[in-house]
Amino acid sequence: MVVESDLRHIGARRAATSTKRFLGKGPKFWRDALTGWAMALPWLIGFLVFTAGPMGLSFYYSFTFFNIPQPPRWMGLYNYQFLPTWVLFRKAVYNTLYYVALSQPLAIVGSLFLAVLMNQNIPGRAAFRTIYYLPSVLSGVATAMLWLWLLNPRSGIVNVALRSIGLPAPNWLFDEHWAKPALVLMRMWGLGAGAVIFLAGLQGIPEHLHEAAQIDGAGRWRRFWSITLPMLSPTVFFQLVTGFIGAFQMFAPVYVWTQVEAGSTGTVGAGPQNSLLMYALLLYQVAFGSGANMGRASAMAWMLFVFILALTIIQFRLAKFWVYYEAGPEGGV
Incomplete structure (x- = not known):
């Protein structure tokens, strides 16, 4: 005491x-x-x-019914209870998860592969880096319009090239089974931004590690798996976190494509059988479309925020098992 x-x-x-x-x-x-x-x-x-x-x-x-001309009306948890039972909401969640699950691994692997190629000491290396990075500086609307022409079932360059080598030419954006792969294909065209980040990581790997492993008889693949990937793991982790956050918010291309579809067919939708109805697109339609409901849209936004936050926390928790920091995870020695 x-x-x-x-x-x-x-x-x-x-x-x-x-x-x-x-x-x-x-x-x-x-x-x-x-x-x-x-x-x-x-x-x-x-x-x-x-x-x-x-x-x-x-x-x-998010706890109200709010149509902008009218004052919000308190509804409690109704929006959060209704959304999981709504068919369009479940469709948007499925489409978004499908897109993320397919595009994110391909984007990581493709960006890393492209960075390894751009890191080679070959003539014209700077020109290749510039060319690969150029698609990343285009706006989302311009990219969407470009790929709308490229994927035209009749006259698009992609289908013309496929027919020329005897392969079947899909209907792409007009086929519910090919609409989301078309979106993934468009994302692969913009791998330059991720490749530049991986390139910076590759150039930060000490050369003496490769030299020592080569003296010990390690081949290229062995050095890549045992030196390059572990040293590059913080960059991979950064790309994973930011890539997932961006992929779950896919909006501009599908919005442009659906607006063009609505203008050409006179119908309002999100691709064949709503195959391009992404979460962010549905959120926009709920907030600003006919019968706008800002309360329900706010609930959707908060559900997406909580989901992405939880996913990011999980990624940070798992990072300690596979991400290697040369100076320690906290930046110390």
Whole structure:
């Protein structure tokens, strides 16, 4: 009891001393502090008005029925209970998971393969790097329109090339079985951005590790699996996390394709049998389409946020089993 009393007394005395020192700072300290807060104030106001504020409102709206011309009406958990039973919601979830599961592994492997090729010491290497990266600087709308022409069942270059070598030419965006693979194919065209990140990781691998392994008789494949991949694992982890986050938010290409379809056929949909109805597209249609319901759209947005957050946390938890950091996971020695 005496020890506890002494410890509490010491703690209170230290707290009082710290408070006295803080309040006893000179004018220069307070002037510098105010200057710092004044510099940060525009960002803080922007964050509160354009980020934190809308997030808080959307969380509240997710429990309401909210059609913009009318005030929100409280509905409790109805939106969260209704969405899993909605056929279109389940279809959008399936399409999105299908796209992510197919495109993400291909994007990782393809980007790494492309980076290894661009890392070779060959003539014109800089030109090849530029060419491979160029598709990544195009806007999503321009890319979608380009691939809409390329995948035209009759006159598209892809089908013309397939027919020329005797292979069947799919209907791509007009076939429910080929619409999502077409979307994956379009993503593969933009592997340059991921390849540049992998290229930076490859060039950060110490050359002496490869030289030592080569002296010990290790071949190219052995060096790749035992040196390159482990040293590149932080880059792979970064690509996995950011790639999953981006893939679950696929929107621009499917929106453009469905708008073109609606203009040419006079119908509103998301590809044949809603095969291109991605989660973000359905969210947009619920929020701004006919019978707009901002409350239900907000609930969809929060469900997606929680799912991506949980997936990212799982990836970080699993990273300690396969991601290798040369200086330790916390950046220390």
